Amino acid sequence: MSSGSVEQFQQSLSRLDAASTVVSPDELEATIADLADPPAIGAELPFDDLSLAETPVTLGPSPAQLRDAVTGVTGSRMGIASLGTVAVESREEGDEFVALYPERHVVVIKASDLRSDLADAFGWIRGEFEADRQSFILATGPSSTGDMGALVQGVHGPEQVHIVIVRDNE
Amino acid sequence: MSESEQLDADRIRTLLESEGDEIKENTRLFNAERYDAVEAVGEAEHEDNRSRAREIKEDAIERLPELVDRTREAVEANGGTVYVADDAADANRYISEVADDADADSVVKSKSMTTEEIDLNEALEADGLDVWETDLGEFVVQIAEEAPSHIVGPSLHKSREEITELFEREFDPDESLDSAEKLTAFAREYLGGRIDDAEVGVTGANFVMADSGSIALVTNEGNARKCASIPDTHVAVAGIEKIIPSVAELEPFAELISRSATGQEIPQYLSLLTPPVDTPAIDFDSEDEPGFGNSDADREFHLVLLDNGRREMREDDDLRETLYCIRCGACANSCANFQSVGGHAFGGETYTGGIATGWEAGIEGNDVAEEFNDLCTGCSRCVNACPVKIDIPWINTVVRDRINRGKDPGFDDMLVDGLMPDEEESGTPLRKRFFGNFETAAKIGSATAPLSNAVASTGLARKAMESVLGVDARRDLPEFERTTLRDWAEGRESPVEAPERRVALYPDVYTNYVQTERGKAAVRVLEALGCEVVVPDVGGSGRAPLSQGMIATAERKAEDVAESVLPYVEDGYDVVVVEPSDLAMFRREYEKLLPAEEHERIDQGSYEILEYVFGLLENGASADALPGGDGDGVAYHSHCQQRTLGLESYTETVLERLGYDVLTSDVECCGMAGSFGYKSEYYDLSMDVGATLADQFEAVADERTVVASGTSCMEQLDSLLSPGTRHPVELLDPAGR
Ligand code: SF4
Numbered sequence: 001m002s003s004g005s006v007e008q009f010q011q012s013l014s015r016l017d018a019a020s021t022v023v024s025p026d027e028l029e030a031t032i033a034d035l036a037d038p039p040a041i042g043a044e045l046p047f048d049d050l051s052l053a054e055t056p057v058t059l060g061p062s063p064a065q066l067r068d069a070v071t072g073v074t075g076s077r078m079g080i081a082s083l084g085t086v087a088v089e090s091r092e093e094g095d096e097f098v099a100l101y102p103e104r105h106v107v108v109i110k111a112s113d114l115r116s117d118l119a120d121a122f123g124w125i126r127g128e129f130e131a132d133r134q135s136f137i138l139a140t141g142p143s144s145t146g147d148m149g150a151l152v153q154g155v156h157g158p159e160q161v162h163i164v165i166v167r168d169n170e
Numbered sequence: 171m172s173e174s175e176q177l178d179a180d181r182i183r184t185l186l187e188s189e190g191d192e193i194k195e196n197t198r199l200f201n202a203e204r205y206d207a208v209e210a211v212g213e214a215e216h217e218d219n220r221s222r223a224r225e226i227k228e229d230a231i232e233r234l235p236e237l238v239d240r241t242r243e244a245v246e247a248n249g250g251t252v253y254v255a256d257d258a259a260d261a262n263r264y265i266s267e268v269a270d271d272a273d274a275d276s277v278v279k280s281k282s283m284t285t286e287e288i289d290l291n292e293a294l295e296a297d298g299l300d301v302w303e304t305d306l307g308e309f310v311v312q313i314a315e316e317a318p319s320h321i322v323g324p325s326l327h328k329s330r331e332e333i334t335e336l337f338e339r340e341f342d343p344d345e346s347l348d349s350a351e352k353l354t355a356f357a358r359e360y361l362g363g364r365i366d367d368a369e370v371g372v373t374g375a376n377f378v379m380a381d382s383g384s385i386a387l388v389t390n391e392g393n394a395r396k397c398a399s400i401p402d403t404h405v406a407v408a409g410i411e412k413i414i415p416s417v418a419e420l421e422p423f424a425e426l427i428s429r430s431a432t433g434q435e436i437p438q439y440l441s442l443l444t445p446p447v448d449t450p451a452i453d454f455d456s457e458d459e460p461g462f463g464n465s466d467a468d469r470e471f472h473l474v475l476l477d478n479g480r481r482e483m484r485e486d487d488d489l490r491e492t493l494y495c496i497r498c499g500a501c502a503n504s505c506a507n508f509q510s511v512g513g514h515a516f517g518g519e520t521y522t523g524g525i526a527t528g529w530e531a532g533i534e535g536n537d538v539a540e541e542f543n544d545l546c547t548g549c550s551r552c553v554n555a556c557p558v559k560i561d562i563p564w565i566n567t568v569v570r571d572r573i574n575r576g577k578d579p580g581f582d583d584m585l586v587d588g589l590m591p592d593e594e595e596s597g598t599p600l601r602k603r604f605f606g607n608f609e610t611a612a613k614i615g616s617a618t619a620p621l622s623n624a625v626a627s628t629g630l631a632r633k634a635m636e637s638v639l640g641v642d643a644r645r646d647l648p649e650f651e652r653t654t655l656r657d658w659a660e661g662r663e664s665p666v667e668a669p670e671r672r673v674a675l676y677p678d679v680y681t682n683y684v685q686t687e688r689g690k691a692a693v694r695v696l697e698a699l700g701c702e703v704v705v706p707d708v709g710g711s712g713r714a715p716l717s718q719g720m721i722a723t724a725e726r727k728a729e730d731v732a733e734s735v736l737p738y739v740e741d742g743y744d745v746v747v748v749e750p751s752d753l754a755m756f757r758r759e760y761e762k763l764l765p766a767e768e769h770e771r772i773d774q775g776s777y778e779i780l781e782y783v784f785g786l787l788e789n790g791a792s793a794d795a796l797p798g799g800d801g802d803g804v805a806y807h808s809h810c811q812q813r814t815l816g817l818e819s820y821t822e823t824v825l826e827r828l829g830y831d832v833l834t835s836d837v838e839c840c841g842m843a844g845s846f847g848y849k850s851e852y853y854d855l856s857m858d859v860g861a862t863l864a865d866q867f868e869a870v871a872d873e874r875t876v877v878a879s880g881t882s883c884m885e886q887l888d889s890l891l892s893p894g895t896r897h898p899v900e901l902l903d904p905a906g907r
Contacts, residue, residue: 096395
């Protein structure tokens with residue numbers, strides 16, 4: 001399975017009007033603190049070595065916090081370089097809500113988890129399905145609609161998307 | 171549909187005026203974006219995806235009963251429920267019960283044509299529930315109390331200004347909602363609260379995956395995700411035909427669906443959900459309790475698989491393909507008539523556009539399909555647009571045939587049966603039989619020309635034709651030639667002594683009786699390029715009756731053509747066809763009308779005239795034998811069916827090689843498409859469609875020669891622009907210059 005390049009992923013994101021930042025693992029907490037316009041909520045990251053615990057985001061928010069949050073931070077275990085897509089997993093941590101309610105969605109993804117294209121991504125998805133992890137949303141850029149007479153971003157989902165790509169430890 | 175809504179000239183005019191502009195702009199934008207997106211991914215890869223998608227659908231519909239069982243097992247193993255509903259009432263009753271069990275006061279929905287099909291909103295509202303559409307387009311038509319006008323963009327017939335007016339009247343907001351941003355923000359806020367409050371969320375399912383019991387949802391707004399995950403109870407409603415075996419088969423559809431619908435590479439949100447999902451339930455009553463309110467509610471999931479006629483469609487050899495449809499709307503966007511009037515004319519109770527006839531005939535009945543079926547001119551532009559390669563024009567023809575046959579034979583029939591040499595059962599409307607038997611009219615008209623032409627053009631005759639046959643008096647009628655092409659050719663000595671190739675030039679009805687000049691030009695061009703040419707004695711291809719849904723007659727014509735033409739093919743002749751719609755018969759429709767082996771031989775052995783000239787030039791014939799273009803300008807309009815067959819570029823290339831500067835039209839269709847443009851109720855629509863082509867050519871018509879490959883395109887162009895239109899082969903005619 002070929003892996004996608006960070007450069008291509010970032011190019012795709014800029015086409016989608018989505019921001020991106022590349023950081024080393026050490027820089028992650030400071031970067032999240034920077035990007036998380038308060039009030040911010042989060043779903044704990046699906047990685048052993050990275051966590052939101054030390055960042056100014058509220059994990060497992062209350063309904064009121066969910067509704068008031070400006071920023072939502074989630075992790076993603078798969079991104080598609082050619083499309084700028086990230087996978088949001090349906091987990092007990094509530095990623096789905098954290099990714100949908102706030103107007104800004106910050107996504108943490110590892111550079112090594114990038115796939116090159118949709119075909120490559122489907123290889124990964126098939127593997128996940130076999131391992132009984134079977135609910136993902138492939139999210140590409142901010143939510144949008146043309147139904148009101150012009151293209152508008154931020155409908156039922158986020159208006160801004162910011163992807164934080166974590167470089168791998170050498 | 172009530173009497174007043176019947177599709178007549180007035181209703182079409184009204185829709186052209188009230189909705190035409192928005193529909194045009196939006197469908198053409200989608201269509202243009204689709205072309206760009208296909209080009210970006212590459213024609214070859216796109217074709218590959220289409221072939222795979224088609225195979226998967228064919229296989230899945232074939233194995234449907236087994237896949238339904240597997241879906242049920244998987245969903246139940248996950249903790250959900252599957253209900254297979256026989257019809258709308260059955261589905262609605264079940265969903266009402268689910269809402270009742272959930273103690274629901276309100277239901278939120280994300281866009282789903284299947285729930286439109288069963289009128290779920292009305293059923294739930296009758297039970298006292300509040301029902302809210304959360305897709306913004308659906309929300310607009312819900313507030314406006316209208317039906318969706320497009321499968322993908324339910325409200326694309328409405329302008330921003332109209333939506334502003336509607337929302338301000340309906341909601342009386344504090345500040346004016348005079349921009350798309352403000353409207354969107356208002357709707358987000360309004361619907362956001364309703365989603366949080368609803369006990370039940372209803373979604374459709376673009377695909378159902380049997381092995382895992384998953385559903386795939388395609389949206390851009392994010393509302394389907396909210397409807398599926400915020401209320402504790404999720405009901406997904408899908409036609410049984412949406413099932414594919416597993417997530418592995420989803421891939422080509424994920425590639426195709428948005429590209430075909432809106433020209434996007436991938437939708438904003440492609441959700442693969444295997445409910446009940448792990449996302450926690452939210453308890454909004456415990457506002458300040460962490461962990462989303464720490465709800466102890468269980469998530470509930472119900473998958474409602476709707477039959478409503480689909481199992482019968484599966485048994486129906488002609489309607490079956492409809493079940494492969496993935497509801498992308500590309501057929502509608504590529505349809506010139508749809509681009510003008512939209513789904514409020516070109517659609518039934520639920521579905522709109524080219525494939526709507528198949529759906530409405532299957533789920534509602536032929537009478538619903540009849541209301542708009544005649545808006546399909548059979549131009550076939552949708553054929554290549556469809557991501558699953560459904561032969562949409564054929565479905566429209568078959569349903570037209572069934573509608574004809576279902577008619578009560580009236581007094582008309584007794585009069586006409588003896589005169590019309592067709593194979594149709596009594597009941598087929600007189601005017602359809604007239605157009606379908608055009609060949610007979612042409613024969614008589616030619617034999618009695620010029621008297622027939624003189625008589626036909628009198629005011630009295632035109633009035634009679636309009637009232638009896640509905641032939642619009644504003645249209646010029648074809649003028650018949652006394653000497654047919656065949657008569658002319660018969661008296662000729664071939665000037666070619668040692669022919670390189672031998673050609674049987676097919677004398678289609680128009681070329682033989684009306685446009686004989688283009689036929690003569692074709693003969694001389696072929697001879698100049700070293701071919702021996704004969705014009706065989708063979709009748710019409712069956713295109714005319716087929717257009718009227720007279721399949722039995724078309725079949726007999728096809729058999730006659732095969733009988734006359736195949737011996738030539740056997741003898742090493744190439745069959746060359748001037749009229750693209752007849753070539754399309756040979757290549758496409760004869761597959762349905764003739765034994766496979768005969769179709770194959772005709773298909774392989776026949777060529778469009780400029781395709782053939784191109785081939786001759788490529789194989790050593792000298793272009794010097796033909797008059798050159800000297801840099802002159804040509805405005806070229808190809809023909810719908812010719813383009814579908816991928817033959818447009820041969821004419822361009824040949825003209826360019828001869829030194830012409832070629833400008834090719836890029837509109838989907840000229841709007842005439844044979845008999846369609848003659849029918850009085852469609853006259854305005856036909857001219858509206860033609861206006862786009864006229865716009866493109868008007869500016870250049872003075873300095874460029876206008877040429878068109880198809881007869882009806884020529885007729886339409888002649889009525890749109892003043893200088894006469896010619897067939898491209900006439901520019902190549904050695905005797906013509
Ligand atoms: S028939 Fe084909 S093009 Fe039309 S909506 Fe269905 S899948 Fe799309």
